[in-house]
Amino acid sequence: MSDQPVPPTAPSASLAEGKKYKVTVLRDKCIGAASCVAIAPKVxxxxxxxxxxxxxxxxxxxxxxxxxxxxxxxxxxxxxxATGEQVWPK
Ligand code: SF4
Structure with a gap:
C-alpha cells in the first residue's frame, strides 16, 4: 500500500479542510425538524x-x-x- 498523493489545495493557511464554510441558522425560519442535527450533530x-x-x-x-x-x-x-460569498441557499 502506498500513501495517496495529496491533491493541491488553496494555499491559504486559514482554510484547512472543513474550515472553508461557515454555517448560520436563521432562527425565524427554523421549525425544529432536526434533520440538520441528524446529519451534523457536531455542528x-x-x-x-x-x-x-x-x-x-x-x-x-x-x-x-x-x-x-x-x-x-x-x-x-x-x-x-474566504470570499464572503453565500454558498447555500443559492
Ligand atoms: S433542519 Fe430543522 S432544525 Fe435544522 S435548521 Fe432546518 S428547520 Fe431548523
Whole structure:
C-alpha cells in the first residue's frame, strides 16, 4: 500500500479542510425538524425552543452543506469564509 498523493489545495493557511464554510441558522425560519442535527450533530443542536443552534463549525464542509440542503425551510445559510460569498441557499 502506498500513501495517496495529496491533491493541491488553496494555499491559504486559514482554510484547512472543513474550515472553508461557515454555517448560520436563521432562527425565524427554523421549525425544529432536526434533520440538520441528524446529519451534523457536531455542528447543530436544538435548544429549549426546539430551534437549531450552531455549537461548532468543526465539521467537514461537505457535511455542513449536506445538513443545510436537508433543511426543509432553508434556515441554514452557508457562507464561504474566504470570499464572503453565500454558498447555500443559492
Ligand atoms: S433542519 Fe432546518 S428547520 Fe430543522 S432544525 Fe435544522 S435548521 Fe431548523
Amino acid at each position: 447543530f443542536q436544538l435548544d429549549g425552543e426546539q430551534k437549531a443552534i450552531v455549537i461548532s463549525q468543526n465539521e467537514l464542509d461537505d457535511m455542513k452543506l449536506l445538513a443545510a440542503q436537508s433543511c426543509p425551510t432553508a434556515a441554514i445559510v452557508i457562507t464561504d469564509v
